[in-house]
Amino acid sequence: MPSISKRGEVVPMSPFRKLIPIADKAKEAGKRVYHLNIGQPDIETPAYALQRVRATDMKVLEYSPAEGLSSYRKKLTEYYRKFHVEISADEVIVTTGASEAIQFAFLACLDQQEEVIVPEPFYANYNGFAQIADVRIRPITCHIEDGFALPDKAAFEKMVTTDTKGIFITNPNNPTGCFYSRESLEELAGLCRKYSLFLFVDEVYREFCYDGQEFFSALNLKGAEEHVIVLDSISKRYSACGARVGSLVTRNKAVLEAVARYAKLRLSPPGLGQILAEATLEMEETYMHEVTAEYARRRDVVYQRLSRMDGVASYRPGGAFYCFAKFPIDSAERFCRWMLEDFDLNGATVMLSPGEGFYATPGLGTDEVRIAYVLHTDALHAAMDCLQAGLEAYPGRLQGAEKVSANAGAR
Amino acid sequence: MPSISKRGEVVPMSPFRKLIPIADKAKEAGKRVYHLNIGQPDIETPAYALQRVRATDMKVLEYSPAEGLSSYRKKLTEYYRKFHVEISADEVIVTTGASEAIQFAFLACLDQQEEVIVPEPFYANYNGFAQIADVRIRPITCHIEDGFALPDKAAFEKMVTTDTKGIFITNPNNPTGCFYSRESLEELAGLCRKYSLFLFVDEVYREFCYDGQEFFSALNLKGAEEHVIVLDSISKRYSACGARVGSLVTRNKAVLEAVARYAKLRLSPPGLGQILAEATLEMEETYMHEVTAEYARRRDVVYQRLSRMDGVASYRPGGAFYCFAKFPIDSAERFCRWMLEDFDLNGATVMLSPGEGFYATPGLGTDEVRIAYVLHTDALHAAMDCLQAGLEAYPGRLQGAEKVSANAGAR
Numbered sequence: 081m082p083s084i085s086k087r088g089e090v091v092p093m094s095p096f097r098k099l100i101p102i103a104d105k106a107k108e109a110g111k112r113v114y115h116l117n118i119g120q121p122d123i124e125t126p127a128y129a130l131q132r133v134r135a136t137d138m139k140v141l142e143y144s145p146a147e148g149l150s151s152y153r154k155k156l157t158e159y160y161r162k163f164h165v166e167i168s169a170d171e172v173i174v175t176t177g178a179s180e181a182i183q184f185a186f187l188a189c190l191d192q193q194e195e196v197i198v199p200e201p202f203y204a205n206y207n208g209f210a211q212i213a214d215v216r217i218r219p220i221t222c223h224i225e226d227g228f229a230l231p232d233k234a235a236f237e238k239m240v241t242t243d244t245k246g247i248f249i250t251n252p253n254n255p256t257g258c259f260y261s262r263e264s265l266e267e268l269a270g271l272c273r274k275y276s277l278f279l280f281v282d283e284v285y286r287e288f289c290y291d292g293q294e295f296f297s298a299l300n301l302k303g304a305e306e307h308v309i310v311l312d313s314i315s316k317r318y319s320a321c322g323a324r325v326g327s328l329v330t331r332n333k334a335v336l337e338a339v340a341r342y343a344k345l346r347l348s349p350p351g352l353g354q355i356l357a358e359a360t361l362e363m364e365e366t367y368m369h370e371v372t373a374e375y376a377r378r379r380d381v382v383y384q385r386l387s388r389m390d391g392v393a394s395y396r397p398g399g400a401f402y403c404f405a406k407f408p409i410d411s412a413e414r415f416c417r418w419m420l421e422d423f424d425l426n427g428a429t430v431m432l433s434p435g436e437g438f439y440a441t442p443g444l445g446t447d448e449v450r451i452a453y454v455l456h457t458d459a460l461h462a463a464m465d466c467l468q469a470g471l472e473a474y475p476g477r478l479q480g481a482e483k484v485s486a487n488a489g490a491r
Numbered sequence: 492m493p494s495i496s497k498r499g500e501v502v503p504m505s506p507f508r509k510l511i512p513i514a515d516k517a518k519e520a521g522k523r524v525y526h527l528n529i530g531q532p533d534i535e536t537p538a539y540a541l542q543r544v545r546a547t548d549m550k551v552l553e554y555s556p557a558e559g560l561s562s563y564r565k566k567l568t569e570y571y572r573k574f575h576v577e578i579s580a581d582e583v584i585v586t587t588g589a590s591e592a593i594q595f596a597f598l599a600c601l602d603q604q605e606e607v608i609v610p611e612p613f614y615a616n617y618n619g620f621a622q623i624a625d626v627r628i629r630p631i632t633c634h635i636e637d638g639f640a641l642p643d644k645a646a647f648e649k650m651v652t653t654d655t656k657g658i659f660i661t662n663p664n665n666p667t668g669c670f671y672s673r674e675s676l677e678e679l680a681g682l683c684r685k686y687s688l689f690l691f692v693d694e695v696y697r698e699f700c701y702d703g704q705e706f707f708s709a710l711n712l713k714g715a716e717e718h719v720i721v722l723d724s725i726s727k728r729y730s731a732c733g734a735r736v737g738s739l740v741t742r743n744k745a746v747l748e749a750v751a752r753y754a755k756l757r758l759s760p761p762g763l764g765q766i767l768a769e770a771t772l773e774m775e776e777t778y779m780h781e782v783t784a785e786y787a788r789r790r791d792v793v794y795q796r797l798s799r800m801d802g803v804a805s806y807r808p809g810g811a812f813y814c815f816a817k818f819p820i821d822s823a824e825r826f827c828r829w830m831l832e833d834f835d836l837n838g839a840t841v842m843l844s845p846g847e848g849f850y851a852t853p854g855l856g857t858d859e860v861r862i863a864y865v866l867h868t869d870a871l872h873a874a875m876d877c878l879q880a881g882l883e884a885y886p887g888r889l890q891g892a893e894k895v896s897a898n899a900g901a902r
Contacts (some may be wrong), residue, residue, distance in 0.1 A: 081717045081743075082656060082687045088599040088749030097755055125552045133763060134545045141536045141733040141767070176587055176735065179757040187623060188499040192603075208756035212598060214625060245493060276493045306492045322552040322762025324587065324735075338499030344508055345619035346590040351733025352544060352763035356552070 092207035095437025095450075099416055103431050106420045112428040113420065114455060114463035119254065119401065121454045123319040123374065125356075126367050132359035133352060143348040147340055148174020148327070152354050155361040156327060163286065165299040171331055173339050174349045174357075178284050178313035178326040182206065185309050185328060186213035188338035189278050195243045196280070199230060201404065201438030201445060203254045203282070218244070219440035224406050224448065227395035228256035230264050236271055246278035247271065251298070252285045255438045255450040256404050257379075257397025259289055262296035269304035278335075279304060284313040284326075285400035287368055290376045293398055305331045316401075317368070318360045323353035375401050378453040378460055385464035386451075389471060391478075403451045404435060410476035412436065412449050423470050430466040503618035506848025506861075510827055514842050517831045523839040524831070525866060525874035530665065530812065532865045534730040534785065536767075537778050543770035544763060554759040558751055559585020559738070563765050566772040567738060574697065576710040582742055584750050585760045585768075589695050589724035589737040593617065596720050596739060597624035599749035600689050601656045607691070608650045609659045610641060612666050612815065612849030612856055614693070617659070629655070630851035635817050635859065638806035639667035641675050647682055657689035658682065662709070663696045666849050666861040667815050668790075668808025670700055673707040680715040689746075690715060695724040695737075696811035698779055701787045704809055716742040727812075728779070729771045734764035786812050789864040789871055796875035797862075800882060802889075814862045815846060821887035823847065823860050834881050841877040 096117040103113050147153065153169040160167055175181040190196065192214040198206060200219035210217045220239050222228040236247065247268055251260045265281075272279045281298040289295045298308045313326035328339055343349075379396075382403055386394035391408030409415045413434040423429055435448030453460060471477065507528040514524050558564065564580040571578055586592040601607065603625040609617060611630035621628045631650050633639040647658065658679055662671045676692075683690045692709040700706045709719045724737035739750055754760075790807075793814055797805035802819030820826045824845040834840055846859030864871060882888065 082600070082683075082689045084599055084743075084745045084749050085602045085605075085656075087602055088746075088752070091749065091752035091756065093752060094755060120553055122551065124550045130547075130549065130552070134547065136541075136545065138541065139535045140533065141541070141731045142531055143732040176761070177758065188495055189493070191496045191498055192625065194496075205756050205758075208753075212623070212753075212756075214603065245496075272493075278493045320552045321554040322759060324759065324761045332495075334495045335499075338495050338502065341499070341502035341504060342619070342623075344505060345502065345616050345623075347588065347616075348733060348735065350587070350735045350761040350764055352767070353761055356763070 087211060092204065092211060094204050096433040099420060099431065102417060102420045106429065110427070111424055114428065114430040114459060114466065116451045116453065116455070116463055117431040117433045119316065119452050119454060120321060121316065121319045121401070122456065123371055125320045126318055126360055126363055128363050129318065129320070129356045129359035133356050136355055141351050144351050144354055146344040146348055148172070148349055149354050149358065152358040155358055159361050160297070160299065160329070163295060163297045163300070165297050167299065167329060167331065171329060171336065173328045173336065173343055174354065175326040175328055175343070176349050177315060177324045178282060178311050179205070179209070181311040181313070181326045181328040182209050182282070183212060184339045184342045185280055185311060186210065186215050187342055188335050189309070190215040190245045193243065194245045195241060196246045196248045197236065197239045197244060198248045198440070200440050201228070201255050201435060203250055204437045206248070207440070216243070217440055221441060221444065222256070222258070224393055224395065224404055228253065228258040228404065230260060233267050233271060236268070240275050244275065244277060246280050248280040248282070250282040252288060252399025254285060254400050255402045255433070257400045257402045259293055259398030265296060265298055265301060269301040269307065272304060272307045277307065278309055279307045280309050280311065282311045284311070284316050287317050288372055288375050288401060289399045290379055291398065299329060307332070309335060314357050314360060319371070320356060320360070323356050324350050325353040325357040375453070377457055378455070379403070381457050381460045382451060382453045382464070385461070385468070389468050392471070401453050403453065404448055405451060406448045407471060408478045409447055409471070409474060410478065412445070412447055414476055415474055416449065418474060418476070419470050423473060425466045425469045428462065428466055429470070430463040498622060503615065503622060505615050507844040510831060510842065513828060513831045517840065521838070522835055525839065525841040525870060525877065527862045527864065527866070527874055528842040528844045530727065530863050530865060531732060532727065532730045532812070533867065534782055536731045537729055537771055537774055539774050540729065540731070540767045540770035544767050547766055552762050555762050555765055557755040557759055559583070559760055560765050560769065563769040566769055570772050571708070571710065571740070574706060574708045574711070576708050578710065578740060578742065582740060582747065584739045584747065584754055585765065586737040586739055586754070587757070587760050588726060588735045589693060589722045590616070590620070592722040592724070592737045592739040593620050593693070594623060595750045595753045596691055596722060597621065597626050598753055599746050600720070601626040604654065605656045606652060606654045607657045607659045608647065608655060611851050612639070612846060614661055614665045615848050618851070628851055632852060632855065633667070633669070635804055635806065635815055639664065639669040639815065641671060644678050644682060647679070651686050655686065655688060657691050659691040659693070661693040663700060663810025665696060665811050666813045666844070668811045668813045670704055670809030676707060676709055676712060680712040680718065683715060683718045688718065689720055690718045691720050691722065693722045695722070695727050698728050699783055699786050699812060700810045701790055702809065710740060718743070720746060725768050725771060730782070731767060731771070734767050735761050736764040736768040786864070788868055789866070790814070792868050792871045793862060793864045793875070796872070796879070800879050803882070812864050814864065815859055816862060817859045818882060819889045820858055820882070820885060821889065823856070823858055825887055826885055827860065829885060829887070830881050834884060836877045836880045839873065839877055840881070841874040
């Protein structure tokens with residue numbers, strides 16, 4: 081009998097996936113589980129866009145061009161203009177979700193065993209994409225105490241080796257919710273120019289910036305046009321995760337050509353998803369304003385509730401719909417499991433993602449969790465009630481834990 | 492300025508892609524181009540299935556489970572039963588086209604630099620998928636003279652090294668149209684058992700078998716249950732290339748687990764495409780019978796017309812909708828280019844795929860082309876008129892070329 085590959089045995093798994101079977105058991109046993117573990121929004125996909133899919137009169141669902149429908153690429157350039165980004169349709173390649181955009185970026189820019197510097201905690205699936213491309217993630221640690229602000233320039237410089245090909249950030253950040261300012265980005269761009277590095281920026285949460293902060297796209301970094309590669313997706317923006325439509329945007333012609341070659345290999349991105357995606361760009365802006373306002377309210381609920389919990393370290397996330405929190409507990413993984421298996425408050429509990437899996441450095445994040453505020457505020461309050469009661473009742477709670485709370489907005 | 496990766500510079504391209512800009516120019520100049528270069532069928536996608544997409548009443552287009560919608564996986568097991576295959580829904584993982592299924596199979600089964608034996612000519616994108624996974628394709632040459640029948644057992648055995656992890660075939664074959672019989676498959680299965688190899692079988696054309704030949708799925712190979720991995724797609728079957736829905740089917744639990752891990756990384760296959768795919772499995776069988784009969788008629792047109800062309804070596808393909816032909820010319824690439832740039836018959840010409848790109852062994856296929864019979868019979872006749880006149884007028888035609896014709900059905 082043939083054996084599977086070594087890499088197939090050790091594919092890094094998402095931290096929130098491991099507990100799913102336990103959550104399923106809890107639900108089978110009649111427990112209500114509030115899911116704050118995964119970024120699947122409950123927000124409705126724009127009815128207008130779904131209607132456009134329903135109204136399609138195609139006879140043959142053909143391959144689209146490998147780089148995406150030209151009409152959609154063109155409309156995307158208008159969308160990016162909202163963020164003062166001037167690009168041409170040729171500089172946008174449509175992908176099967178941001179997942180594929182990230183894989184294409186790794187393959188096109190890094191050879192095997194080359195390195196990319198990524199602030200940790202980071203979106204855990206980057207580990208898997210790096211494994212597929214056989215490239216190495218070099219983590220640079222951020223800290224909950226200052227709301228996961230980016231480390232300073234000197235810290236980044238220390239990480240650069242002869243194998244470093246780029247810096248990879250997510251702005252606003254998943255899993256921390258940290259919002260990176262124009263100044264932070266300009267500092268990184270300076271480093272990328274100095275060391276001839278790519279600057280990969282996953283901007284899938286760009287619409288979700290709170291407290292009046294204006295999002296600054298890396299595509300607007302002057303003098304870094306050949307360095308910047310933006311990864312994007314409609315999944316979160318339009319609550320259309322199942323469409324599997326993303327994009328890769330860059331002005332670097334050599335990168336575009338290589339990515340187009342990889343795109344041609346897999347023939348085309350999803351056709352029906354692209355119809356939906358194109359329709360989202362013909363809508364009124366109201367949808368997005370309402371959605372952003374709703375997430376801001378949710379952010380406030382989570383932040384306020386966490387701030388009032390004894391011994392919990394937290395901060396005010398500036399964007400996306402995630403937040404990290406540090407609990408006075410022995411192990412976040414054990415706590416998350418216990419919440420599902422052994423705890424309930426009036427028949428309900430909450431599912432969170434243990435923080436450890438978002439760090440590449442061993443031993444970090446073991447008392448932290450990621451919270452995705454993807455439920456409406458009533459459900460969020462109920463979930464926070466469960467969390468608060470759970471933290472008090474948890475047998476592995478550390479004694480004498482102090483209440484710590486930081487406030488991290490833009491940085 | 493950072494440089495792109497070495498691999499990004501040398502991504503293997505599909506042979507039919509290179510000439511697209513030249514075909515575009517010909518069309519801009521007013522020439523009609525019959526496209527026999529790409530497997531994009533003109534057949535209509537089942538209206539019933541498209542209607543089901545239109546009738547969807549979803550509010551949120553969520554991620555589907557990473558392994559695919561469970562209702563769809565279950566229906567697929569019923570579909571496979573038509574081919575006497577007994578599998579469970581757990582043994583089917585839904586992918587983003589067969590392209591992704593192939594990549595998952597390589598990653599899950601082969602480590603870097605391990606080898607897979609592939610009869611050539613083969614679907615050229617396998618080269619690219621192998622490059623992404625950093626695995627090596629070891630070609631075993633088939634010959635047009637006997638309709639690209641599989642080489643014998645001894646020839647395969649000679650190719651096995653300590654790095655060989657599997658044999659990869661496409662049945663019926665793209666690009667040759669060769670149909671592999673149960674006996675051929677059993678021979679390969681025997682080899683796979685003997686040397687502990689995987690047997691990867693791309694069966695996306697299984698519905699297209701002609702002359703009453705019954706398709707034998709590799710999933711029915713007794714004693715090879717742990718070896719066989721089938722790659723599949725609805726693209727050709729239901730003329731739904733843009734849906735991007737495929738599947739990977741195996742009974743090997745370790746492979747299933749590894750593939751599921753890779754599937755989780757990219758979150759989910761396309762949601763709207765899966766609705767369409769599921770609907771195709773609720774239809775009457777009439778659609779498929781009509782489509783297969785239509786392709787059989789087209790196969791006959793292409794075969795008969797090629798047989799009557801002086802100096803052309805051809806054969807009767809047993810399945811899929813492709814055929815290879817050997818022309819009495821100096822270079823197929825030059826000929827295909829010349830047909831687009833310098834030739835027309837009453838304002839029309841034909842686009843073919845040069846054969847060389849389907850071989851991994853340098854120097855093979857230089858006077859061969861792949862013909863995809865994806866147009867209705869009238870258009871096919873017109874295309875064959877162009878081809879015939881083009882071959883006679885082509886300045887690089889070899890003199891004294893004999894007419895050779897082989898007849899290759901099932902083998």
